[in-house]
Structures are given as C-alpha cells and as structure tokens.
Amino acid sequence: MPTYLNPDVVSRAEALGVKARTIVEGLRVGDHRSPYRGFSVEFVQHREYVPGDDTRHIDWKSYCRSDRYTIKQYEQETNFACHILLDASRSMLYGEGATNKLEYAKLLTACMSYLIIHQRDSVGLGVFDAGWRTRLPISGQPGHVLKILETLEGVEPRDKTAIAPLLHDLAGHLKRRGLVFLISDCFEDVNPLLDGLQHLRFDGHEVTVFHVLHPDELEFPFDGMIKFDGLELGEKLLARPQLIRNTYLKALRTYMTELQKGCERNRVDYVQLNTARPLAETLVAYLAKRLKFRMV
C-alpha cells in the first residue's frame, strides 16, 4: 500500500504550515483571522457599552478618562475549513511512476490534508471526474487524515473532466468562508472553469488552483510516427509530432496564459505543478510565498 504521506514533504512543509490568507469562518478558536470580534489578544477597537454586554469587558481606564462606559473589543481568531478537490478523470492517468499526474495529485492532497489537520484546522475532500465521486466532510480530527488516505488509496481514474459545474455546486453548498484547493490538469474549456472559480471567490473563499501537468504535456518531446490515443474521449490520431509540435505548444501556451490571467483577475492562486519536479520543492515554495503575502 503506497503511502501518500511523504516524510520529506511533510517535514519541510510542516514548518511553514498552511496559513489562511483571507478571513475564514471557523467554529473553533484557531490561528486565522475571523470576521467576528471576540476576546482574544489582538485589540481592535472600543465600542460604547450597551445593556446586555458582559461587564467584564468594560474598559475601566477609559471610563476614568471619559466617564463613559466603553467596551474594549479584540479580534477573534478562528480555524479554517479547507476543501480539497481532487480531479480523478482519465486524463490524470498520464505519466509513469512518480510522474503520474494522479499519483502526484494524491500525494499533494495527502500532504496538504495532514498539514491542515496537524495545525488544528479542518479539511474535507472531494474526488471528482465528470461528477462527484467521493466526498469526505470537513473534520479536524487527527484520525481524519487516515480516512483521507484510505479514500485516496481507493481512487482510480475514470471518465472525463467536468470541473466548472462542480465548482458551482460546491459554492452553493459551502456555508462558511474557507479555503478551496483545486488539484487538476484542467483539460477543459477555460471560461466555464474561470466562472466556477469566480463563483467561489464571490462567496469569499480563498481558492488555489494546483495545475498538475506532465513534462511531456509541457514540452511535447515525441518523435517518429505516433498514434495518440485519447484518454478521455477515445479519439485516435496518427501524426508526426515533430511536424505539429510548435502548433501544439502554441495552443497549450495560449490556454495556460488564459487560465493564469483569469485566476489573477479573480485573485485565485495559480500554482503550476510539473510532475517531474519533486513535490516538496514546489509545495514549500508555494507555502513560503503564502506566508509573505496576506490577502484581505
């Protein structure tokens, strides 16, 4: 049984942690900013006392200075709920061994889940292709990691990708603002996908797209006469790759540029994952970057 919790990845990412960069709405007290005011360490403002307020929070020093009852408010810190969406369509099957896109995505999912739960936040998992295949509810229990790992073990690729409707569906179900991690090769039309992401962003979620691509897909290094066998739709195409390489790369670049710019426009994090690169390296770079920039 392959273990998706790679110690190298986990140990290097653990130090950075997964910090919510937007305001999240958790149920418990945690490390992340909450839209609600509470009684924590970070002072935010004074407010005039109104009957019913807890008298413990009256700022008596202020009363001495102004002879008015004021309440001292502090920023409430809460935990976040993270939804990891894993694409398990047949197009994720491409690649051998460690460079297999689905395996790479699973590894990422497991590591992220562990990190989040480890810092006492909650995580949920949705595995999809053309529809939802498996959904694990939000939980912050340490044992939830095991459930996620078991689920990942059982994921087999099938069917084609249809992300956009699922994003809309997810946005409709999420009550609290949290984090959404989309791990996919995103081989579908850009505009519907961006619409889905925009919907999530509109609901206040922090969204990150992990675009998983195999180096072959990025470089198209084939030669000779090749019959391409479509993984999702079953099309077959006999071609000389060297003759169409340029046009293929041009089409791919155009698509990725559109996706990237769409993500930027919607303030969605876009992370391109080349399965040839070690996950630890890519993930640490990403987490470090998150720490630097905090969104409002």
Place this chain on the structure above:
Amino acid sequence: MNPTSSPILFAFFQSPALLFGLAGVSIPILIHLFFRSRFRIVPWGAMKFLLTSIEQTSRRLKFQELLLLVCRCLLVGLLALALAGPTLKRLGGAGTTSQPVDVVLLFDTSYSMGARETTLSRLDEAKKKAGTLLENLPAHSTMQIVTCSDRATVHGPYLPDDLKTARTLLNEITLTSQASDLQKGIAESVAILERGQSPSKELYIFSDMQKPALETQAGAIAQTLEGVKDQIGIRFVHSQAQKFRNVAIVGISPQSPVPRPGERLGYSILLKNTGAETLTDLRVGLFVDGKEEKVQEFLTGKKIDAKVGPRDLETTSLAKLEPGETRLVTLAGAMDKPGLHVLTACVTGDDLPGDNRHDMVLEVKDSVQVLIVDGNIDTRDAEKSSSFYLLHAMVPDHDKEKDTHQLVPKLVPPRLASPADLENSALCVLVNCPLPKELVRGEDDVPDAFLDALARFVRSGKGLLIFAGDRVNVDDYNRLFGMRHGLLPYPIRNVVDRGKEPVNLSRQSANIPAYLRFKDDDTLRHLDAVTVWKFLDLDEPLEKRAGTDGKPKEPAKAKDPDKAKDVAKSKDGKDEKTPDAEEKKDSDPVVVALRYDNGAPAVAVRQVGAGEVVLVTTSADQGVKKGTSEPSWNFFSRYLGHMYVPFIQSTLSHLLQRQTQAYNVVAGDSLVWTPEEKDTKTYSLVRPDGKETRLGAAEKTESRSQLVLSDFASAGVYRLKTNEGAAKDKKEKESRVTSVPLAVLPDLRESDNLESYSHEEIDALLRFSPSHWLSDGSKVGGEQTAHEFDMTWAKWLLFAVLALVFFETGLAYWCSRGW
C-alpha cells in the same frame, strides 16, 4: 525549328534495360506507406490541444507530404531515365552518326499540284523540299518514292538504299491529269514501310490536301494511319494554302449532230470558274487538228504564228467570269476530210494549267443514215404522219435538202422495218411505233427479227431514239423493250393525260452536255414554254427523283455516265479504278437528261452495251385529238419549232457523238479497243510528248479480239498506231502505218472543288495529330514529338535530378521546421 536543316530526328535509349529502374519510382511510395503503418501508440490526455493543432496544420501537412513524395518519385524516375542514356539524334546532320531510317515520300501528282504557288508549282516546291530531305538522310537509310493520283505508283528506286537513283527519280516525277485520292498512296506507302527493317520509319505526304482527295476515303485513311502511327512517323507536308484562280473547260459540244467535210461549224465550249476569284481577260482558242507545239504555245500565252491559218485556230476573249459561273463560248472550225479529227479547246488566264485544255475526237462524215420507223405514216397527208416534224427538224429544208443533207433519214413503216435497214444506219428512231402484242399480232407491227436486230444494233454501239405516241402500248413496250431486250431506261407505268393541267419542260433540269445549251443560252429559254399534255410516266426510283428535288443536277462532269465507255480491267488484272467510281458507273446506267416542271422525266438516257437509248416520253408530233385540230400530246413540234429543231438536233448530236466516245477517255480510265476484223496487226501508243509504247497484237477472246489501253495518266492527244504485217522496205512500212487519235481529258473532279484541308481539319479527320509542315519548311501543327527536340536528354535529366535534390532537401528542411 527549321526542318530543312533537321528534317529527321531520332530518339532512343542507349541502355533500354535500365529503364526497369523506373520501377524505383515505387520505392518512395512504399517507404511512405511503410512508415505510415509503423507507429507507436501513446495514450494522451491533452487531446484538446492536439486536435486544435492538427486542425490548423493537416491540409498544409498533407500537401507538403504529397509534394515531398512526388519530388522523391520524380527524383528516382528521372535518375532511372538518365541512367538509361536517352539519346536524341538529328539524322543527316553534319557530322552526326545517326541510325538509318526508312523513308517513303508520297507525292500527290494530281494536276491541282500544278498550281503555281510562287514561281514554282506546288509539285516543284514539294520536290525541292524532298530533295533537301534526301540530302540529310544518314548513311544506310532507305527511300522509296510513291506517287499517287487516283492510283498509287511505286517509282522505286529498285534498291531502296540507292539514294542517288532516288534523286533522279524524284526529278522525274511529273503531274498527271487525274484526280487525287490519297488513300491508295497511303496504303501502299505504309505497306512498304512495314516491310522495312529499320526501327525508325518516316512517311512524308506531299500534297495540297484537297478536300476530295481525303474526305471520300477519310475513314480508310484514318484507319490505316491510326494502326501504324506508333511505329511510323507521319508527316503531312502541305502546299501553301493560298487561293488561286482557275477556269476549267468542262466540255465541247458541236452545234450540228455530225460535222460534214469542209463545213464550218460552231462548237460550244463550256467554261467554268471553279476558283474563288473572279477571272478576267480569259483567252479561249479552238484548234482543229492543231499541232501539239502550237497548242502548247497557246497555253503558255505565246502569240500563235501566222502560219497557223484561221481554219485551224479560232480564238476569242472572255472579259469576266465570276466564281462558280459556267459560260458557253462558241467558236467555229472546219474539217476538210471525212474521218477522225481532233478538236482542242484551250483557255489561258488562270493559275492552274491542268484543266485548261480539252481535246475531243470527232468523226466527220459525208452522210449519216438515220432509220426512222414511224408507226403513223399518213401517205395522203404527210403532215399528219408522226415523223413529219421530226424529219423537218433533222433536215430543216426537207424538200430541197433531203438528197444533199448530211443526215439521210430513211422512213419506213413498222411492218417493213428489217434488220438490213439497220446495217447502214448510225441511228434508229422509233416514232409512235406499235410493238407486237403478246398474243395477237397486228399487221402493222414491227417484225420480231427487227427487234432482235435492233437490240444487237444498240449493244454494238449505235443509238436508238424512241418517241411516245398514241400507238405506243405501255405493256408491249415494257414487255419487249423493257424485260426482253433491256432497252428501256425505266419501266413505263402508264400514259399520263394531264388534261387541263399540262406540264412544261424545265430547261434548268438539263443534265447532259448536249442539253446544257438550253440551260445556259437565253435565246433558248422558250424551252420552258413547251406545254405537254400527255407523256409516258416512267417508274423512276424515288430516291433518284428525290435526289433531284425538282432541281437539275450539276452540269455533267467528265465522268458522267453518258460519256462512260467500256471500262476494262488493266493488263495486270488489277482494278485500277476507285471502287466508288466503278460502282457508280455500274449501278447508274440511266440518266434523266430533261424533266418536266413537275419533276417527271421528259428525256431519259440509258447505256445499253456500247450503245445508248434515248427515250422521249412525249410524242415527236403534237398529236391530234380526234375530230379536232387541237394538239393532244404537246405544244412542241408544230408551234414551237424554234425550240423543237435545236432539241432534236441536240438529241441526235448526243446520240451520234456517243459513237465517237470510244476515242475520248478521261485520264486514269481504261479503254478497250476492238479492231473491226480479226487480223495480225500490231499496235503501239504514241503519247502527247511523242514517246511511243509498243502494245503488241490485240488479245483474242472467244468472239472478237480486243486491246486494253490503260496507261492514260496525262491529258492530251494520244495516237494508236497500227502496223499492218511485215513490210518489204521502209517506204512500204510507212505506208502501212495508220494511226487513230485518242483524246484523253483531265479528270474534272480534281478542279471542281479546290478547297484544301487545314492541319486542324486533318487532325479531326484522322482523330490523332501527326506532324504538319508547309512545303517552305515551317511547322504548322501537330503533336510535339520527341523527334522535334534537339538536345541531349541525359544531360538535361541529370540537371533536373540535381535541381530536384536541392529542391527536395530545402522542402524537407522547411517542412520539418513546421513553420
């Protein structure tokens, strides 16, 4: 390219076996197919981008792929061709060592080739061109010269590679007076070439490509040439297609049936402009027994010496003759002694001399007896006899001249007619003559013995003229003259009585030379006014009548049946006439010489053996209704005497001249000369140019001896010399030599249509494109054959290979960049 400097080019491969390398063309294709079938399968997720990419590039890629494939195939093919060593040789060129070639030069020697193109005639231009060709032939080549008019003659040389003799023969080619029919010449030439040994064969056809020469046998020519076009290079060498002026003498017709000794008589010379341009200032002359030199002088436009007296030559001028116009010119001449004389009509002032001369042999007699059998002789009132007007038409002043006139009519009633009467007569006329009935024999009927003798009389070459009348019984005529003796032109259906709707004669329907004067001479226009109430309705085949369409046929040509004669096979037994002409003569012995305006035959003419029968379907007199003085048959003899006399004269003239037709022959035809008695004479033929050919003795057949003369290629006056037995000395020998003149006329079919085919029209006729050249050496059309390139193939092919290599490399690099 000027073919005079490179007339024959020859292409072959030095190593033909290496042409199998052409199979290498399939290698790039096989490689292409092999690589297409050898691929590896890659499961692919990002098909979306791949499909977009293919959509954008597939057409371009396919084109590139095809272009590369074609380049590579071409490369291999050209390389194989270059290795096979294609060599192009210019045969006969200075310093070349080209392979021998078999050449046949076919010359059209019909007299239209005598038309002057520049200073030279068409034939001379062709000979000049052929001479150049001969000079440029490579060593060991062979050449045969074939001439062709309406028959083909192989001139040799005897040894095909004897080019020196070939040159001599080339210069000896002369024109004939015959029409052209290239089919026989082409067939003969192809047969010669097929026997040749050289792999390279050329057939040069020098002709003016006249339409009649090709169109009648176009199918056979196309079939012959189609079969050999791949083995034999076919070159049509055209004469310059310029229009030229031409006048032809179509015929001569004496104005009296038989000329008398010393009598000055008018002769109608029929001229026709067959060219495309108006002719002016034509000079027409009529020689009587003219010397050949004088005739030639006249024809070449020289002034005739004053020694040629006015009795021997009469000339006149014709100011203008429009294209297609036929004109009669009347000139007079006199012949002093009885016997055979030669009339020669000449015309000058055009570009084609071949048909400017027309000779005619006439027999001059003191008197000619005509037997008239009249079935209605009225001894009390001669005017009521049916033959009364006929006699007066034959001998105009009958009462005074009947003893002195040249025509001596002998009138007998039918019952007194006897075979003995026929013996001294040149002509027999049956006027309203009853024939014996089948069962009951009348007292006035003609004796059977006379009828049998009459049939023999006609078949021996004499004439029979039949007039209708009230005593003519249709059934008896059909039975005796039709079925038994075969003398009637057509069966008679019945006697038609038009009553109040009479018919008239139509002078425009005149269809024999003797009647053409009615058609062309306006003073004889009243022939159309001749009213006919009753006539014999002949059972003329519908197709013949439909063919006339109520209109007259073209004026009689030289080959009209009325001029036809005993045509025999040539000495070698081969039929030298064209099948068409032969068939036409055999199948069409009847000519309707004159018609009524409703299209029914008025005068029908039929050849019977060597003689001729003329049936006039109305009566010789006017006929009288019983109890009245009104005419019942026609309004001709009595009331239109100024038409009746020329009509009778012309008819008699036709029948009597028919008897001298044995001396007149059209060029190319054969003549059977039948000596009058069995003897041991030997014969020789003297040609117009003075050359004499010995013919030997007459060939004896079962009943008579005969001599077949067939070598009449050129027009002019020939003389058949008769040598009677052995002579003691030269003087006696000369005294025993007699000569008979024979007039040979040009075949007027040749100049009747002078249009020539263009090279495109010939291509359309042949259904393929041979080479076409003009006799001045310029190429005018036809397929561009390998022969017409003057280059070394191998060198150019290697250049092409090299260029293709560069091109293919560049293309492959360019394609691999993928743009």
